[in-house]
Amino acid sequence: MLNKYLAFPLAFCALVSSALAANHVVEQKGKAFSVKSLNVKVGDSVEFVNADPFNHNVFSLSDIKTFDLGSYPQGQSKKVVFDKAGQAEVECAIHPDMILKVEVSE
Amino acid sequence: MNKLKNILTACAIAVAGSVGAAGPAELLAHADDMTWLLPGVPYPTENAPTPERVELGKKLFFDPRLSADNSVSCATCHNPVLGWADGRATAKSIQGKDLQRASPTIVNAAFNSIQMWDGRKKSLEDQAMGPMESMVEMAMNLNRLFAWLKSDADYAAAFAAAYPGEAIDDKTVSKAIASFERTVISNNSPFDRWLRGDANAMSASQIRGFRLFTDENKGNCAVCHQAPNFTDNGFHNLGLPSYGAPEPDVGRYAIKPIAVLKGAFKTPTLREVARTAPYFHDGSAKSLMEVVEHYNKGGVVRKDISPEMRELGLSQQEMQDIVAFMQALTSPQINLALPELPY
Numbered sequence: 001m002l003n004k005y006l007a008f009p010l011a012f013c014a015l016v017s018s019a020l021a022a023n024h025v026v027e028q029k030g031k032a033f034s035v036k037s038l039n040v041k042v043g044d045s046v047e048f049v050n051a052d053p054f055n056h057n058v059f060s061l062s063d064i065k066t067f068d069l070g071s072y073p074q075g076q077s078k079k080v081v082f083d084k085a086g087q088a089e090v091e092c093a094i095h096p097d098m099i100l101k102v103e104v105s106e
Numbered sequence: 107m108n109k110l111k112n113i114l115t116a117c118a119i120a121v122a123g124s125v126g127a128a129g130p131a132e133l134l135a136h137a138d139d140m141t142w143l144l145p146g147v148p149y150p151t152e153n154a155p156t157p158e159r160v161e162l163g164k165k166l167f168f169d170p171r172l173s174a175d176n177s178v179s180c181a182t183c184h185n186p187v188l189g190w191a192d193g194r195a196t197a198k199s200i201q202g203k204d205l206q207r208a209s210p211t212i213v214n215a216a217f218n219s220i221q222m223w224d225g226r227k228k229s230l231e232d233q234a235m236g237p238m239e240s241m242v243e244m245a246m247n248l249n250r251l252f253a254w255l256k257s258d259a260d261y262a263a264a265f266a267a268a269y270p271g272e273a274i275d276d277k278t279v280s281k282a283i284a285s286f287e288r289t290v291i292s293n294n295s296p297f298d299r300w301l302r303g304d305a306n307a308m309s310a311s312q313i314r315g316f317r318l319f320t321d322e323n324k325g326n327c328a329v330c331h332q333a334p335n336f337t338d339n340g341f342h343n344l345g346l347p348s349y350g351a352p353e354p355d356v357g358r359y360a361i362k363p364i365a366v367l368k369g370a371f372k373t374p375t376l377r378e379v380a381r382t383a384p385y386f387h388d389g390s391a392k393s394l395m396e397v398v399e400h401y402n403k404g405g406v407v408r409k410d411i412s413p414e415m416r417e418l419g420l421s422q423q424e425m426q427d428i429v430a431f432m433q434a435l436t437s438p439q440i441n442l443a444l445p446e447l448p449y
């Protein structure tokens with residue numbers, strides 16, 4: 001019962017926030033992220049585009065966000081939404097030299 | 107006799123002809139091959155190498171008294187006459203205990219941004235105390251070690267000269283060993299000389315091997331064994347047969363539990379590789395040809411295998427060329443004066 005009443009406002013909020021949220025594109029190129037650090041707002045997404053002729057992985061085990069996008073080849077991209085404020089360290093498990101700091105603010 | 111001479115002449119002409127057909131330009135290094143030339147050796151600002159530091163590190167590296175029963179030094183498993191490895195499939199140590207993995211070479215380890223097969227150590231400084239503490243390697247009681255180094259007049263003087271005003275402890279011991287390791291460098295192989303403009307430093311087969319090595323549609327080796335030190339400092343599962351065991355060595359995954367790291371090990375340098383058989387972290391390949399055959403099959407155990415691994419379809423000749431190229435990565439032995447150990 002409760003679910004039914006909550007469903008609409010939740011979906012609505014999600015819609016509004018996704019309309020306001022920005023998408024930041026980060027490239028993986030030359031075995032590095034195209035930027036070393038990134039400032040985003042809560043609800044923004046970051047899209048990781050692999051521009052190298054080999055596979056990269058993207059993961060984070062940070063307090064505000066834990067994810068593992070697996071590995072994918074050149075030309076493909078995957079997106080992550082940062083839904084909590086704080087700092088996240090995003091890495092490539094295959095190439096530990098690849099590190100990106102994401103600062104998520106309200 | 108005359109007939110033989112004629113045949114030999116014909117052969118010589120044929121060989122010369124085939125080289126000529128390739129064209130002299132194809133035998134020369136291109137501008138974009140220069141990414142393979144090694145830069146100067148990097149070092150941390152707090153441990154710039156000096157002759158005193160290198161000399162002290164060399165003593166420590168070769169001194170078996172750094173182990174519990176005076177039987178094992180770093181050089182036992184990283185032996186200069188065996189390409190700074192040990193020639194064994196997996197390492198053997200104090201009182202004959204077997205280690206699970208092969209001893210890697212320490213040649214050009216100075217260029218690694220991460221150390222060990224599973225990357226559990228960051229730098230050479232980080233790594234150096236590990237073997238002494240490890241019960242299966244040198245099993246040394248460190249308090250006893252530092253007390254002995256301090257009580258020995260020669261060692262005390264060597265530490266004072268290398269690190270004036272600093273204590274004799276884990277920091278200075280590891281900094282000295284790391285400084286010595288930064289002198290164990292291979293950068294004068296036929297390949298290096300070829301890159302620097304000596305067109306005859308590599309044979310035609312070795313040059314073909316280099317092109318196959320870097321060609322994404324052929325050997326595809328450089329996707330992981332990247333310029334300049336033949337490593338991406340990255341981790342990959344090559345589908346070795348041992349990964350099919352019921353409880354295989356999971357490698358990097360034990361350090362970082364991310365799915366792509368299951369059974370993944372660090373890409374080793376290939377400089378001096380001809381001197382360090384057998385190959386792989388489990389010592390399972392006896393020769394460079396066996397290694398290339400493994401890649402040509404696209405690996406054996408497909409579970410968790412790296413997406414860069416695929417059947418290559420290389421001919422026997424192409425595989426031989428790649429092996430010949432790896433044999434061109436051997437520098438002349440460095441001129442290593444024996445260290446004067448305090449006694």
Ligand SMILES: [Cu+2]
Nearest residue numbers: 056057092095
């Ligand atoms: Cu990567």
